[in-house]
Amino acid sequence: xxxxxxxxxxxxxxxxxxxxxxxxxxxxxxxxxxxxxxVVHAVDDVSLDVREGEVVGLVxxxxxxxxxxxxxxxxxxxxxDGKVIWRGKDVSGLTGAARRDALLKIQxxxxxxxxxxxxxMRVADIIGEAPRVHGLVPAADIPAYVDEMLQRVGLDxxxxxRYPHQFSGGQRQRIGIxxxxxxxxxxxxxxxxxxxxxxxxxxxxxxxxxxxxxxLGLTYLFISHDLGVVEHLSDRVVIMYLGRVVxxxxxEALFGGPNHPYARALLDEVPRIDRRKRAFQxxxxxxxxxxxxxxxxxxxxxxxxxxxRCREEVPxxxxxxxxxxxxxxxxxxxx
Amino acid sequence: MTTPNTQPGATPPGGSALAAAMPAVPxxxxxxxxxxxxxxxxWLALLATLMLAVIxxxxxxxxxxxxxxxxxxxxxxxxxxxxxPGSTSMDGTTFWLGTDGAGRDLLSAIFYGLRISLSxxxxxxxxxxxxxxxxxxxxxxxxxxxxxxxxxxxxxQLSLPAVLIALILLAILGKGVDKIIIALxxxxxxxxxxxxxxxxxxERRREYVEAAACLGLGHARxxxxxxxxxxxxxxxxxxxxxxxxAIALEATLSFLGVGLPLTExxxxxxxxxxxxxxxSGKYWIAVFPGVALLLTIVSINIVGDQLRDxxxxxxxx
Amino acid sequence: MSxxxxxxxVEDLQTHFFTRAGVARAVDGVSFSLGRGEVMGLVxxxxxxxxxxxxxxxxxxxxxGRIVGGSIRLGGEELIGRSERDWQAxRGTRIAxxxxxxxxxxxxxxxxxxxxxxxIRAHAPVSxxxxxxxxxxxxxxxxxxxxxxxxxAYPHQFSGGMRQRVAIAIALLNEPDVIVxxxxxxxxxxxxxxxxxxxxxxxxxxxxxxxxxxxxxxxxVGGLADKVAVMYAGRxxxxxxxxxxxxxxxxxxxxxxxxSVPSQNQRGQKLTQIPGMAPSLLSLPPGCSFAPRCxxxxxxxxxxxxxxxxxxxxxxxxxxxxxxxxxxxxxxxxETGRARA
Ligand SMILES: Nc1ncnc2c1ncn2[C@@H]1O[C@H](COP(=O)(O)OP(=O)(O)OP(=O)(O)O)[C@@H](O)[C@H]1O
Ligand SMILES: Nc1ncnc2c1ncn2[C@@H]1O[C@H](COP(=O)(O)OP(=O)(O)OP(=O)(O)O)[C@@H](O)[C@H]1O
Ligand code: SF4
Ligand code: SF4
Ligand SMILES: [Mg+2]
Ligand SMILES: [Mg+2]
Numbered sequence: 001x002x003x004x005x006x007x008x009x010x011x012x013x014x015x016x017x018x019x020x021x022x023x024x025x026x027x028x029x030x031x032x033x034x035x036x037x038x039v040v041h042a043v044d045d046v047s048l049d050v051r052e053g054e055v056v057g058l059v060x061x062x063x064x065x066x067x068x069x070x071x072x073x074x075x076x077x078x079x080x081d082g083k084v085i086w087r088g089k090d091v092s093g094l095t096g097a098a099r100r101d102a103l104l105k106i107q108x109x110x111x112x113x114x115x116x117x118x119x120x121m122r123v124a125d126i127i128g129e130a131p132r133v134h135g136l137v138p139a140a141d142i143p144a145y146v147d148e149m150l151q152r153v154g155l156d157x158x159x160x161x162r163y164p165h166q167f168s169g170g171q172r173q174r175i176g177i178x179x180x181x182x183x184x185x186x187x188x189x190x191x192x193x194x195x196x197x198x199x200x201x202x203x204x205x206x207x208x209x210x211x212x213x214x215x216l217g218l219t220y221l222f223i224s225h226d227l228g229v230v231e232h233l234s235d236r237v238v239i240m241y242l243g244r245v246v247x248x249x250x251x252e253a254l255f256g257g258p259n260h261p262y263a264r265a266l267l268d269e270v271p272r273i274d275r276r277k278r279a280f281q282x283x284x285x286x287x288x289x290x291x292x293x294x295x296x297x298x299x300x301x302x303x304x305x306x307x308x309r310c311r312e313e314v315p316x317x318x319x320x321x322x323x324x325x326x327x328x329x330x331x332x333x334x335x
Numbered sequence: 336m337t338t339p340n341t342q343p344g345a346t347p348p349g350g351s352a353l354a355a356a357m358p359a360v361p362x363x364x365x366x367x368x369x370x371x372x373x374x375x376x377x378w379l380a381l382l383a384t385l386m387l388a389v390i391x392x393x394x395x396x397x398x399x400x401x402x403x404x405x406x407x408x409x410x411x412x413x414x415x416x417x418x419x420p421g422s423t424s425m426d427g428t429t430f431w432l433g434t435d436g437a438g439r440d441l442l443s444a445i446f447y448g449l450r451i452s453l454s455x456x457x458x459x460x461x462x463x464x465x466x467x468x469x470x471x472x473x474x475x476x477x478x479x480x481x482x483x484x485x486x487x488x489x490x491x492q493l494s495l496p497a498v499l500i501a502l503i504l505l506a507i508l509g510k511g512v513d514k515i516i517i518a519l520x521x522x523x524x525x526x527x528x529x530x531x532x533x534x535x536x537x538e539r540r541r542e543y544v545e546a547a548a549c550l551g552l553g554h555a556r557x558x559x560x561x562x563x564x565x566x567x568x569x570x571x572x573x574x575x576x577x578x579x580x581a582i583a584l585e586a587t588l589s590f591l592g593v594g595l596p597l598t599e600x601x602x603x604x605x606x607x608x609x610x611x612x613x614x615s616g617k618y619w620i621a622v623f624p625g626v627a628l629l630l631t632i633v634s635i636n637i638v639g640d641q642l643r644d645x646x647x648x649x650x651x652x
Numbered sequence: 653m654s655x656x657x658x659x660x661x662v663e664d665l666q667t668h669f670f671t672r673a674g675v676a677r678a679v680d681g682v683s684f685s686l687g688r689g690e691v692m693g694l695v696x697x698x699x700x701x702x703x704x705x706x707x708x709x710x711x712x713x714x715x716x717g718r719i720v721g722g723s724i725r726l727g728g729e730e731l732i733g734r735s736e737r738d739w740q741a742x743r744g745t746r747i748a749x750x751x752x753x754x755x756x757x758x759x760x761x762x763x764x765x766x767x768x769x770x771x772i773r774a775h776a777p778v779s780x781x782x783x784x785x786x787x788x789x790x791x792x793x794x795x796x797x798x799x800x801x802x803x804x805a806y807p808h809q810f811s812g813g814m815r816q817r818v819a820i821a822i823a824l825l826n827e828p829d830v831i832v833x834x835x836x837x838x839x840x841x842x843x844x845x846x847x848x849x850x851x852x853x854x855x856x857x858x859x860x861x862x863x864x865x866x867x868x869x870x871x872x873v874g875g876l877a878d879k880v881a882v883m884y885a886g887r888x889x890x891x892x893x894x895x896x897x898x899x900x901x902x903x904x905x906x907x908x909x910x911x912s913v914p915s916q917n918q919r920g921q922k923l924t925q926i927p928g929m930a931p932s933l934l935s936l937p938p939g940c941s942f943a944p945r946c947x948x949x950x951x952x953x954x955x956x957x958x959x960x961x962x963x964x965x966x967x968x969x970x971x972x973x974x975x976x977x978x979x980x981x982x983x984x985x986x987e988t989g990r991a992r993a
Contacts, residue, residue: 115542169698211922271869271875272875276874
């Protein structure tokens with residue numbers, strides 16, 4: 001594709017969580033127990049490019065590693081393997097001020113509007129703390145700066161002396177957005193940022209995200225399980241299943257006809273207001289545990305097209321059209 | 336008031352985006368107001384608070400409100416020893432609660448005793464909170480082996496009766512106000528450590544801590560400015576109840592003769608001194624200090640319980 | 653006969669909470685009726701009274717809440733004013749509830765078969781073997797594979813989706829006339845939700861059981877329900893057949909809700925949004941509760957509109973409804989709006 005440098009590039013990023021045995025379990029093992037250390041491959045060898053100004057939707061079922069990937073991107077978690085490359089520089093190689101700047105450029109908007117705000121801090125401190133601590137804004141200008149941020153997200157600056165519990169869910173989410181905007185980010189990771197809001201409030205916050213995109217030129221990684229929202233907002237959609245990316249495609253292409261069998265099942269089954277009571281046969285089976293994912297293609301136990309090869313060999317992500325990749329063995333047969 | 340992102344043309348009829356988010360945050364009770372109204376919902380708690388306030392005032396102003404200075408040898412006369420409540424001395428002062436074995440006015444002795452008991456309890460409480468809080472926060476934030484190690488020590492400590500620990504320590508250290516405070520701190524810090532760690536673990540997982548990390552704030556700032564203030568409510572509750580325990584423990588130790596020296600007559604010591612007269616029918620010398628101790632501990636506990644009820648389920652809402 | 657008479661008829665139901673801060677009219681004059689095999693979606697914002705409505709139908713409202721008025725008729729029998737013992741006999745046999753958290757129904761320390769057999773034998777004199785057979789059949793009906801083995805398992809051995817199915821199976825055991833389901837799939841994944849919605853639809857069609865499905869997801873209602881009732885601040889503001897309501901919402905609130913669902917909008921365009929937020933039940937505006945957020949509000953809205961029915965099974969509560977496309981301004985539904993304007 002174009003030689004333009006992506007804003008953010010993930011190269012083979014993995015994140016594993018290990019649950020170590022505690023003393024009691026070790027004791028059980030001494031007398032013949034079989035407790036083992038459990039390793040969750042929350043994110044498994046994910047590579048991804050995000051161009052400046054793009055909105056990338058990240059979808060997948062619970063536990064497939066969306067939030068973990070979002071946290072790795074935002075610098076909350078360090079990847080176990082692989083590289084996070086921000087504007088051409090490996091973030092783990094940066095130190096001091098350069099590292100801090102890269103960290104601040106990527107901000108996260110969280111799911112739970114209550115627990116993502118410190119209940120003991122006033123709105124003015126929640127928003128003003130980071131710019132003050134990092135010296136982004138002269139101390140004397142902080143109050144005016146906080147007012148500006150509040151207005152930007154559609155809140156009355158008069159509310160800034162209040163505490164988070166005095167706001168509704170939608171307003172709290174706006175405060176969280178203002179807090180992120182206050183450090184002048186280029187990239188927002190939105191992790192289910194509207195899932196906890198009422199339907200009528202979701203539209204307000206989504207509209208705000210779209211306004212911010214046009215006004216500030218922000219780039220988004222938009223994590224959601226609501227395909228309608230993702231379709232509406234994203235330029236490109238990435239679908240994950242049990243820690244791996246199974247398909248990545250331009251939004252219109254994907255919703256026009258997904259390639260991967262899991263993507264097809266997912267798109268088919270999401271209830272949508274414009275598709276009512278069709279006769280359909282939902283995909284069978286439960287989502288396997290990430291502690292012991294199936295061999296080969298993780299989807300094979302539920303896949304209607306699974307073959308012997310799917311049980312043994314991990315399918316690689318292959319480009320099936322320009323800018324469209326999918327990880328399924330069926331694509332090899334089609335040639 | 337237009338801001339860059341509110342494009343009036345694009346918003347639906349009925350209000351701009353600004354208006355959309357703003358209207359009607361209903362006027363809310365301030366947290367303090369609500370706390371007070373919830374707290375005073377129980378008359379028992381109010382009564383206990385009142386009682387505790389009186390006790391604290393007495394302790395603070397004992398030298399000025401006591402009928403006599405019970406430890407001024409010039410005032411105390413051995414001829415007034417063991418007078419029953421309501422008696423009058425040779426020089427005409429009335430002993431409302433009687434006198435003890437050395438002829439001291441019992442009411443004054445109790446006032447002074449309260450002063451000593453409360454200050455030992457509160458001092459040890461404050462030090463134990465500081466120690467326990469630091470240890471608990473460190474354990475929760477560090478995690479891993481550090482946490483396991485610290486919590487094993489805490490568990491071990493909590494599995495031994497506090498009296499036993501204090502007895503052993505005092506046997507080694509000897510008597511004295513400083514010694515008993517050290518003993519009480521060592522016997523109690525573990526409760527605070529466990530409490531703080533438990534709530535810090537919960538708080539650490541909350542998204543606002545992740546947000547703070549995202550915003551590049553330092554570890555110290557996250558621990559002390561963000562996590563700690565959210566762990567204070569349970570700490571206050573445990574603190575009140577543990578202070579009552581500390582006072583009772585000090586009384587026990589003094590009663591057993593290993594606590595405070597005779598020069599620092601706390602309530603426990605008064606009870607101990609009066610105990611020998613119980614059998615001879617001079618009940619008041621031990622009973623009145625006992626009642627004072629009981630009232631103190633019960634009222635602190637009631638206040639603590641009410642604090643727990645009011646603070647726990649709410650504040651997050 | 654029973655084809656036409658409704659299984660459940662609720663009229664002017666009022667459930668209020670008498671709190672220190674004042675009286676919260678959580679349910680304030682809710683009416684609807686439900687025929688055999690019918691699935692009704694009950695939607696509305698958080699706090700609009702959906703759960704309290706469901707609890708009222710099962711006599712589960714606890715103090716400070718109380719049913720203060722109205723009527724609930726199940727198969728023609730009035731339930732309001734019954735004793736707690738009567739309610740207990742009804743619950744599980746004639747009307748059952750499924751909760752968002754299946755562990756509200758399941759006992760974590762008992763095996764599934766123990767719980768299910770107990771639930772059957774508490775209400776009917778059945779032999780243990782027969783009860784077990786019925787339990788097995790119920791598990792199979794909700795799509796649990798190898799139900800014989802699953803009977804001997806404990807709740808924690810099931811995944812979230814499976815647990816919810818077991819809870820549904822327990823609700824089905826005594827073949828109640830009505831099941832109230834309170835957001836049972838909200839916490840589940842889409843593929844699992846799809847499986848459950850699919851099975852529930854089949855069940856209702858096969859057994860003739862009526863169902864009230866509480867949710868705030870209009871898309872779920874569209875995929876599952878025959879009719880829909882939209883609640884706002886304790887009242888039903890619009891009800892009618894699903895297709896009619898979703899395709900041509902009359903009430904401004906429903907209109908806004910349907911409009912704010914992304915798939916109804918052009919990609920990348922701004923969404924229609926309902927301004928403001930839901931009012932506190934303790935300080936409702938006089939007249940129409942939606943007025944502060946309503947673009948169509950005017951002086952007439954200071955008077956609470958009545959729930960007005962139109963011939964086609966639809967009803968709504970508004971002085972100035974959005975008229976269905978093609979209908980003349982003088983249609984039956986425009987009547988109230990014009991009369992008061
Ligand atoms: N801090 C952690 N320690 C241990 N395991 C974790 C941790 N965070 C996530 N996991 C595990 O990693 C896997 C992926 O979790 P993650 O939260 O990223 O999923 P998700 O896709 O965001 O799911 P959801 O849609 O439910 O939010 C899960 O199995 C989870 O249990
Ligand atoms: N125990 C209670 N005490 C006081 N008020 C209550 C109580 N239970 C419910 N309410 C009030 O009843 C109203 C309706 O609550 P309900 O739970 O029915 O809402 P809901 O529509 O189910 O919302 P959600 O979508 O959040 O579940 C709430 O606004 C609440 O204030
Ligand atoms: S690789 Fe095989 S199992 Fe996996 S999605 Fe493709 S066909 Fe199905
Ligand atoms: S009655 Fe008036 S305020 Fe209420 S919804 Fe209808 S138009 Fe809006
Ligand atoms: Mg997540
Ligand atoms: Mg509810």
